[in-house]
Amino acid sequence: xxDIPRLRRQGSAPAPGIMHLGPGAxxxxxxxxxxxxxxxMAGGDWGIVAVSLQSSGARDRLAPQDYVYTALERGPGGxxxxxxxxxxxxxxxxxxxxxVIARMADPAIRIVSLTITEKGYCRDPxxxxxxxxxxxxxxxLANPDKPVSAIGFIVAGLKARRERNLPPFTVLTxxxxxxxxxMVRKVVTAFxxxxxxxxxxxxxxxxxxxxxxxDRITPATxxxxxDRLASSAGYLDEAAVIHEPFRQWVIETGFTDGHPDWTAxxxxxxxxxxxxxxxxxxxxxxxHSALAYLGYLAGHETIxxxxxxxxxxALCTSLWQEEILPTLETPEGEDLPRYCQSLMARYQNPAxxxxxxxxxxxxxxxxxxxxxxxxxxxLAHGVVPHGLCLVVAGWxxxxxxxxxxxxxxxxxxxxxxxLRTATRxxxxxxxxxxxxxxxxxxxxxxxxxxxxxxxxYDRLGRDGSHACVAALAS
Numbered sequence: 001x002x003d004i005p006r007l008r009r010q011g012s013a014p015a016p017g018i019m020h021l022g023p024g025a026x027x028x029x030x031x032x033x034x035x036x037x038x039x040x041m042a043g044g045d046w047g048i049v050a051v052s053l054q055s056s057g058a059r060d061r062l063a064p065q066d067y068v069y070t071a072l073e074r075g076p077g078g079x080x081x082x083x084x085x086x087x088x089x090x091x092x093x094x095x096x097x098x099x100v101i102a103r104m105a106d107p108a109i110r111i112v113s114l115t116i117t118e119k120g121y122c123r124d125p126x127x128x129x130x131x132x133x134x135x136x137x138x139x140x141l142a143n144p145d146k147p148v149s150a151i152g153f154i155v156a157g158l159k160a161r162r163e164r165n166l167p168p169f170t171v172l173t174x175x176x177x178x179x180x181x182x183m184v185r186k187v188v189t190a191f192x193x194x195x196x197x198x199x200x201x202x203x204x205x206x207x208x209x210x211x212x213x214x215d216r217i218t219p220a221t222x223x224x225x226x227d228r229l230a231s232s233a234g235y236l237d238e239a240a241v242i243h244e245p246f247r248q249w250v251i252e253t254g255f256t257d258g259h260p261d262w263t264a265x266x267x268x269x270x271x272x273x274x275x276x277x278x279x280x281x282x283x284x285x286x287x288h289s290a291l292a293y294l295g296y297l298a299g300h301e302t303i304x305x306x307x308x309x310x311x312x313x314a315l316c317t318s319l320w321q322e323e324i325l326p327t328l329e330t331p332e333g334e335d336l337p338r339y340c341q342s343l344m345a346r347y348q349n350p351a352x353x354x355x356x357x358x359x360x361x362x363x364x365x366x367x368x369x370x371x372x373x374x375x376x377x378x379l380a381h382g383v384v385p386h387g388l389c390l391v392v393a394g395w396x397x398x399x400x401x402x403x404x405x406x407x408x409x410x411x412x413x414x415x416x417x418x419l420r421t422a423t424r425x426x427x428x429x430x431x432x433x434x435x436x437x438x439x440x441x442x443x444x445x446x447x448x449x450x451x452x453x454x455x456x457y458d459r460l461g462r463d464g465s466h467a468c469v470a471a472l473a474s
Contacts, residue, residue, distance in 0.1 A: 004230050007237040009066030013088040014039060014047030017260075019109050019169075021150050022116040023050035023058040023090060029218040029243035031113060031174055033071050034267060035260050036086035042261035045108070047088035051100055053116065053150060059090040061239040069239035070229060074351040081233060093153065097146045104157025105164060110257040112157065113172040114184070116150050118365035119414045121177075121187055125368045126440055128183050130190040137191065144195055155192045158207065159199055168207035170255045174214045176285055178369050179274060181211035181252065206256070213250040213277040215284065217346060218243045219302075219354040244352050246342070250276045268333075275331035282324045283336075284343055285370040287316050290387075291347070292359035293394035297404055297465035303354045307347045311466065314473035315387060316344065323385040327377040361412040363395050364419065364438050376443055384448040386456070387472055393456035394465060396432050399423060404464050429454050 018035065020027055032048060039046055050067075052058050062069060067087040073080040093100050104112060118125065122134040130151070131137060140152030147153045158168050171188065173180045188209070193200030221242050230236050250268045263269060270276070288303065294315070295306030307313045320340040330336055346352075371388055378385040399416070400423035401409050413419060415437070422431035433444045433453065443449060459468050 004234065004236045007065040007068060007070065007083075007235045009068045009085065011085075013067065014086060015045035016049045016088045016106075016108055017044070017046040018048045018111045018113060019104060020048050020050045020113045020115070021053060021153065022114055022120070023052055023062075023087075024115060025221065025241045026214075026216070026218045027113075027115045027174070028069060028084070028087075028239070029071055029241040030214060030216050030247065030249070031115070032086045033082065033084050034247075034249060034262055034265060036084045037265040038260040038262050039086065042264045044260055046086075046260040048086050049103055049109070050087050050090045051093055051153075052090065053093045053120075053148070053153070056092045056095070058239070059092050062087065062090050065237065065239065069241070070233070070237045072225070072229065072240060072242050073245050074242050074349075075245045076349060076351055078351075079229075079232070081229065094148070097148075097153070097156075100153060101145070101147075101156045101160055104153070104169070105160035105166065107166050109169055111170045111172050111255070111259060112154060113174060114150055115174050117175060117362060118177060118369075119362055120150050120175075121183065122149055122151055123183065123187050124437060125365050126437060128186055130187040132194075140191070141194055151187055151191050154188055155195060155199070155203075158188075158192070158203055159195070162199060162202055167256055168203065170208040170210065170257065170259070172210060172212065172251075174212055176214070176281060176366075176369070178277065178281060178373070179211050180277075181209040185209040208254050208256045210252040210254055211273045211277065212252070213248070213273050213280050215248040215280055216243050216246060217352055217354050219352055220358055242352070244346055244349060246346055248280075270332065275329050276334070279328055279331055279334065279336065279339065281369055282328065282374050283320060283340055285366070286324060286374060286388075287319055287343070288359050289363065289366060289370050289395075290319060290391040291316065292356040293363070293391060293398045294465045294469055296356040296360055296409075297394055297397060297460070298469070299404070300356055301353075302356065303347050303359070304350050304352065306356060307344065309466070311470035311473045313344070315469050316347070318473055319387045323378055323387050324374055326381075327374050357410070360398060362414065363399065364413050364415040364435075367392070367395060368438060368440075372439065372443060375449065376440070379443075379446050379449060384452050386452055389449065389452035390456040390460075390468060390472060393429070393453050393460055396423065396429060396453075396457055397460050397465075399432075400428065429457050 071082045122137050136149035140147040173184045252273050291306045300306040375388050399419040425431045
């Protein structure tokens with residue numbers, strides 16, 4: 001493709017107003033396009049300074065094309081490309097932490113947003129508390145002017161603003177975590193209090209941490225996608241992202257210094273996002289994880305492949321109707337059965353190759369929010385949710401590192417070593433359920449839950465995932 005010109009910016013870059021930590025595919029398929037559309041429709045200086053906390057990959061792909069890229073909407077009818085101009089610059093934090101902190105202290109930056117995945121918050125997934133012994137947190141407490149974690153950078157940036165008598169920026173997380181804004185407030189203020197109690201008190205009083213609910217399926221972009229776009233569009237774009245047609249963004253009101261006119265392009269602002277968030281976490285993320293673990297074990301590469309297998313489609317419907325929806329209140333403006341129907345239509349989109357392996361990553365961080373809370377709610381009403389217990393058993397099989405043919409699984413999880421050790425004991429289910437950083441003691445004290453997981457685990461080993469799913473869904 002060396003003879004094809006690279007995508008380049010037309011005109012000048014937008015003036016920055018947002019700094020974003022974690023310029024991965026989801027950010028480029030979600031927050032960045034929303035902001036780009038809002039600026040083009042309603043104006044405002046809301047260009048994005050994207051910051052990579054680890055590698056230079058995003059910068060290296062975007063800089064040669066002036067930080068513009070293509071977002072490809074992929075539906076059953078084909079691809080619809082859209083040029084996104086919202087990113088003004090990409091910084092690589094490890095190269096110059098002081099420069100990132102200085103940019104955060106720029107009064108033009110009014111929002112710092114994040115998509116750093118669950119593990120990036122350095123918190124206990126059960127309590128939401130900051131983990132003071134996390135290696136990144138230990139480093140940042142000892143070196144507050146040279147942080148490596150998102151939490152360390154946010155506190156350093158807020159500290160610099162306070163010293164300059166500037167108002168705090170709004171911290172806007174876009175990761176799939178329950179009451180994510182409150183969670184970020186908790187870990188940020190805890191870290192800040194360790195640095196300076198007065199700083200912690202100022203952040204608690206003056207800073208804003210709105211909760212959000214985000215939803216758009218964003219499969220990984222492949223080299224074939226890049227080549228296909230180059231052939232159809234006539235330019236090379238190594239930063240292109242793929243996404244489904246659907247998108248939804250619900251944000252709580254209450255910013256310290258404004259925001260883009262996202263309402264003009266369809267963002268929903270509400271006083272409390274909790275009901276929408278729980279709906280999405282349990283209905284979408286919960287069944288996504290269910291399909292990922294059980295589908296992978298059954299040999300399915302993508303979500304669309306998995307639900308094309310009728311027992312898995314039936315399992316998904318059963319999980320919604322029998323185990324998930326009974327735990328939810330209907331959010332304002334939503335119809336829960338219709339929402340689940342729309343989810344199935346999205347899963348069945350054959351153009352979106354959302355890999356089960358990709359969704360299966362970081363399960364130790366995801367299960368408490370996506371699966372275990374629902375199980376706990378059903379148990380509290382005297383019901384053992386056997387479908388979700390099968391999912392937990394499937395996850396334990398998955399993190400054991402071997403699929404049903406005996407082939408190795410590339411397990412990606414921050415607790416992978418501990419999980420692998422646990423699954424190699426004489427009692428893998430008991431050893432994994434004893435990991436209280438994942439499973440609350442009151443959950444594992446429930447004999448019905450433990451027995452259901454043990455039974456499902458044994459059946460998976462004996463009969464395989466497909467047969468277990470078919471038996472449960474019949």
